[in-house]
Amino acid sequence: MSQAGFVMGFVHRRRRGAELFLLVLALAVGIGAYAAVGVGVEGEVPADIVGYGAGLAALALIAHVVVRMVAPYADPVLLPVVTALNGLGLAVIHRLDLVYADNPLKPHGLPHKQLTWMTLGVILFVATLVLLRDHRVLTRFTYTSGLGAILLLLLPLVPGIGDTINGAKIWISVGPFSFQPGEVSKLLLVVAFAGYLVLHRDALALAGRRVAGIDLPRGRDLGPILAMWLVSLGILVFQRDLGSSLLFFGLFLVMLYVATERAGWLVVGALLFFGGATMAYQLFGHVQTRVNIWLHPMTYFNNQDGPDSGQLVESLFGMAWGGLIGRGFGGGSPERVPFAESDFIISAIGEELGLTGVIAVILCYGLIVERALRAALICRDGFGKLMATGLAAIFALQVFVVIGGVTRLIPLTGLTTPFLSYGGSSLVANWVIAAVLLRISDQARRPVPDLSTGDDDDGADQQATQLIKMGGGSRP
Amino acid sequence: MSELTLFLIRVAYLAILWIFVLSAISVIRSDMFGARVPEAARGADAARKEKRGSAKHPPKRRGSPTHVVVTEGSNVGTRAELEHAPILIGRGSDAGIKLDDDYVSTRHARIAASGDQWFVEDLGSTNGTYIGTVRITQPTTITLGTQVRIGKTILELRK
Numbered sequence: 001m002s003q004a005g006f007v008m009g010f011v012h013r014r015r016r017g018a019e020l021f022l023l024v025l026a027l028a029v030g031i032g033a034y035a036a037v038g039v040g041v042e043g044e045v046p047a048d049i050v051g052y053g054a055g056l057a058a059l060a061l062i063a064h065v066v067v068r069m070v071a072p073y074a075d076p077v078l079l080p081v082v083t084a085l086n087g088l089g090l091a092v093i094h095r096l097d098l099v100y101a102d103n104p105l106k107p108h109g110l111p112h113k114q115l116t117w118m119t120l121g122v123i124l125f126v127a128t129l130v131l132l133r134d135h136r137v138l139t140r141f142t143y144t145s146g147l148g149a150i151l152l153l154l155l156p157l158v159p160g161i162g163d164t165i166n167g168a169k170i171w172i173s174v175g176p177f178s179f180q181p182g183e184v185s186k187l188l189l190v191v192a193f194a195g196y197l198v199l200h201r202d203a204l205a206l207a208g209r210r211v212a213g214i215d216l217p218r219g220r221d222l223g224p225i226l227a228m229w230l231v232s233l234g235i236l237v238f239q240r241d242l243g244s245s246l247l248f249f250g251l252f253l254v255m256l257y258v259a260t261e262r263a264g265w266l267v268v269g270a271l272l273f274f275g276g277a278t279m280a281y282q283l284f285g286h287v288q289t290r291v292n293i294w295l296h297p298m299t300y301f302n303n304q305d306g307p308d309s310g311q312l313v314e315s316l317f318g319m320a321w322g323g324l325i326g327r328g329f330g331g332g333s334p335e336r337v338p339f340a341e342s343d344f345i346i347s348a349i350g351e352e353l354g355l356t357g358v359i360a361v362i363l364c365y366g367l368i369v370e371r372a373l374r375a376a377l378i379c380r381d382g383f384g385k386l387m388a389t390g391l392a393a394i395f396a397l398q399v400f401v402v403i404g405g406v407t408r409l410i411p412l413t414g415l416t417t418p419f420l421s422y423g424g425s426s427l428v429a430n431w432v433i434a435a436v437l438l439r440i441s442d443q444a445r446r447p448v449p450d451l452s453t454g455d456d457d458d459g460a461d462q463q464a465t466q467l468i469k470m471g472g473g474s475r476p
Numbered sequence: 477m478s479e480l481t482l483f484l485i486r487v488a489y490l491a492i493l494w495i496f497v498l499s500a501i502s503v504i505r506s507d508m509f510g511a512r513v514p515e516a517a518r519g520a521d522a523a524r525k526e527k528r529g530s531a532k533h534p535p536k537r538r539g540s541p542t543h544v545v546v547t548e549g550s551n552v553g554t555r556a557e558l559e560h561a562p563i564l565i566g567r568g569s570d571a572g573i574k575l576d577d578d579y580v581s582t583r584h585a586r587i588a589a590s591g592d593q594w595f596v597e598d599l600g601s602t603n604g605t606y607i608g609t610v611r612i613t614q615p616t617t618i619t620l621g622t623q624v625r626i627g628k629t630i631l632e633l634r635k
Contacts (some may be wrong), residue, residue: 012507013507014509015503018506019505021499021503022496022499022500022503025495025499026493027493027498028492028496029493029496032489032492033489035487036486036489039481039482040482040485042601076503076507077500077503077507080500081500082497084496088493143569155531162589202611208555234525269629275600300499324492325486325490326486327486328483328486329483329485329486329489343570353486353489353490354490355492356493356494357490357493360490360493360494360496360497363497364497364500367497367500367501367504370504380614380615381614382614392590417582
């Protein structure tokens with residue numbers, strides 16, 4: 001009857017076999033890239049290909065088995081796509097490391113570090129899936145995680161542990177480890193926004209008046225959006241991190257819009273954003289430099305006295321040189337671009353795999369975002385819906401901002417390309433985000449809402465006793 | 477390594493990359509159209525409900541609710557057995573729990589089961605259905621003693 005029907009019109013299949021099949025293909029993408037790098041750069045298949053391949057396959061299989069056990073209904077596409085992107089990123093970093101080896105100014109040993117971070121990422125992925133059996137428990141931490149996110153964002157400003165690397169104060173250094181707390185705060189902010197909006201959506205959605213066909217929100221409801229705007233501006237001013245500032249404000253705006261279904265918020269948000277951006281442009285030299293380099297890159301190329309657009313122009317040269325199908329691994333010179341292993345990894349891919357490769361990579365991100373939004377659509381609770389939407393928005397915005405910056409669509413801002421770029425904090429945080437997305441999609445795709453977890457054994461005993469008692473027929 | 481070999485490797489790798497992307501898309505496609513209610517599961521589900529309906533002593537846990545009762549409002553004491561679930565609540569004559577409350581819609585809300593869980597679902601009523609102070613927007617789990625407010629009436633599940 002309608003009992004099951006009103007909750008769910010149909011039953012999703014588990015699709016774990018499909019996930020395994022895609023995972024094998026994803027490993028072929030990662031290990032194949034590693035082999036191609038060896039052949040292209042050194043002229044032979046690398047000697048450690050078996051060990052490397054086995055390590056990567058072991059990580060992927062562990063993740064798969066854990067998903068099979070604790071999240072059997074989870075989305076089958078997310079894990080393989082994430083694995084493929086990570087494997088491709090590792091190979092490109094390895095390729096850059098091979099040419100960096102001759103240059104004492106460049107960093108060394110990147111692939112090993114990145115592989116270690118990937119292992120840690122998979123461990124945390126597994127831990128998240130095992131410990132977080134129901135994403136709704138996160139509603140309890142709405143304000144805690146909001147506070148945590150803001151504290152983490154402020155941490156790099158603390159003298160002593162805060163560290164300025166390449167002009168951005170977004171790092172903390174404890175001993176030999178440096179960490180970007182902003183990456184973790186992405187997830188915390190999504191939890192905080194989702195928890196807050198799911199409670200206050202009615203007030204935000206219903207109150208207000210209509211001006212020129214657009215529902216404008218009430219003045220007193222503007223508090224949170226103004227607060228978020230100030231936090232974003234603060235990140236921009238004090239940490240000089242254009243990318244994160246854009247990411248956090250955009251994330252909040254998207255979630256607000258999704259929660260309230262009111263275009264008025266987008267109008268207000270866009271006005272605030274452009275106001276803030278114009279102000280930042282007027283006030284800060286580094287913002288002006290970025291915009292000028294974006295508009296006239298060639299003017300600043302090899303500029304001896306003042307801002308130099310070498311990074312962006314070299315990356316454009318590289319992508320043009322790559323053309324439609326690229327130069328092949330080892331055929332280009334992506335090392336000419338500073339930070340090709342982190343922010344500009346997409347230009348290295350564009351040079352050696354061409355437009356064809358870049359489109360494949362962007363499609364992979366598109367798939368992640370699509371699966372996250374799909375999980376949001378079929379999720380049964382508002383909190384899960386908002387959280388999945390927020391995580392999708394994070395991926396979408398981050399990829400847009402960084403790839404848009406590298407390809408000179410928008411002014412360049414420093415952000416990592418999720419899963420591809422070299423960078424421990426980003427990689428680990430993104431694996432955890434992937435785990436949370438899998439958990440939400442597992443909950444959403446389950447045929448019956450199995451909400452009870454804790455007292456199952458206990459309940460079975462009681463049920464057995466009850467059955468005998470009921471068999472006696474003494475029922476009022 | 478000859479130029480041709482390198483070219484072939486390059487093309488082969490791009491092919492692998494695209495085979496992966498296209499397979500992922502085809503999995504999504506089959507996922508979209510493959511989500512059906514399995515016939516066996518539907519039959520088993522129906523059979524289970526049938527049993528619960530016909531047998532007077534359904535296998536239930538101790539402490540699981542057996543009826544809904546009105547605890548506040550103009551119809552205090554009105555009750556409905558959960559065996560007849562889903563139970564319709566409203567002012568209409570077809571309602572399982574008929575309320576004489578001006579703030580209640582004709583077909584206001586419904587209480588239904590899914591597995592061991594009981595849900596209350598608002599049926600697009602004018603004044604809404606509340607659990608505590610929160611207006612519900614989707615099927616919401618209720619347990620023993622959860623106070624469901626409908627208009628000026630409060631209902632709860634009882635043993």
